[in-house]
Amino acid sequence: MEQKVLEQKLTDFFEELHSHPELSYEEYETTERIKRELHAAGIEILQTPLKTGVVAIIRGAQPGKTYGLRCDIDALPIMEETELPYKSEIPGKMHACGHDFHTAAVIGTALLLQERKEKLHGNVKILFQPAEESSHGAETVLQTGILSDVEAIFGLHTAAYLPVGTLGIRAGSVMAAVDRFELNITGTGCHGGHPDEGVDTILVAASVIQALQSIVGRNLNPFHTGVVSVTRIHGGNTWNVIPDKVELEGTVRSMDKEDRVFIEKRMRGIAENTAAAYGAKAELLWYPGPPATVNEETWSAFAEDVAKECGYEVVPQRNSTGGEDFAFYLEKIPGCFINVGTGVGYPNHHPQFYADEAALAPAAEYFARLLEEALGK
Ligand SMILES: [Zn+2]
Ligand SMILES: [Zn+2]
Incomplete structure (x- = not known):
């Protein structure tokens, strides 16, 4: 032609x-x-x-x-x-x-x-x-x-x-490998003026999000690449009630098979143990995408x-x-x-x-x- x-x-x-x-x-x-x-x-x-x-x-x-x-x-x-x-x-x-x-x-x-x-x-x-x-x-x-x-x-x-x-x-x-996660944090809902009567899921979510950012910065080999992004957070629906549930969602990116498994494992450990420290529960759901x-x-x-x-x-x-x-x-x-x-x-x-x-x-x-x-x- x-x-x-x-x-x-x-x-x-x-x-x-x-x-x-x-x-x-x-x-x-x-x-x-x-x-x-x-x-x-x-x-x-x-x-x-x-x-x-x-x-x-x-x-x-x-x-x-x-x-x-x-x-x-x-x-x-x-x-x-x-x-x-x-x-x-x-x-x-x-x-x-x-x-x-x-x-x-x-x-x-x-x-x-x-x-x-x-x-x-x-x-x-x-x-x-x-x-x-x-x-x-x-x-x-x-x-x-x-x-x-x-x-x-x-x-x-x-x-x-x-x-x-x-x-x-x-x-x-x-x-990168592209994975999606959902993270559900469950505590005990209560009056916004009486946090002592419940387990504050908003506070737990804040701690978990902060701690998740330590994975790439503190745990991953500094010569490797990884991303942990929390991209959605949903909890509560009014000003004076502490909700019993907070939902998080986000994505993880990794360039290496072992890092992919490692990041998921660290996320699970951080979420579950941080939540436990406050008397709450965290459940990580993992949706793998392309490697x-x-x-x-x-x-x-x-x-x-x-x-x-x-x-x-x-x-x-x-x-x-x-x-x-x-x-x-x-x-x-x-x-x-x-x-x-x-x-x-x-x-x-x-x-x-x-x-x-x-x-x-x-x-x-x-x-x-x-x-x-x-x-x-
Ligand atoms: Zn495209
Ligand atoms: Zn394309």
């Missing part, structure tokens, strides 16, 4: 996706749009029980392994504040994480690989994954078993910290080599305490999650987030080369 034709095609598709954002697990129209593009190019779509999302396959004419390329397709419940001519047509929904960019670039890769299938050694499964923003789309895909024969996997994310023409690649842990995103070493080095061949500047990928459900794949399949520079500007999830279309066609070509060369190794 001529470069100009590819650029135009991907730009049009990207803009179409951008103006029609759909939230996690509601990506029905997006799914239809992706299928339409794949059909038009004669690319095989695999049957899956997925309600939204698509898995396509490019079968190389030469024998070889099966590798995977994944993009995500969902948008966010954000009111778009850009002045783009193709801005969201759906109030309160926006592609503010660049998943429209991922989808368009990966469609480009699919088209290029389809053209080159005579020379391709093995197969490429191309996954358009639903519900990344819910943190659980990847698990839904893994449960289908559709990736069971995939021996290496690659993924991409827009990077608003990198200019167009730059990729961020680094081996090791690049994004840390860990890029495999040899594939990261390989991805960097191919990037340089393609004329990209490569910089070390930035550490992030944000999460990414691509981590679920990397837990099972070696591979690399790559940051694609889409122009320095507002960060992901910002109502003015913008991804530069100039980065689309080069990214499509890069991932086509990456998969082609990886299979030909």
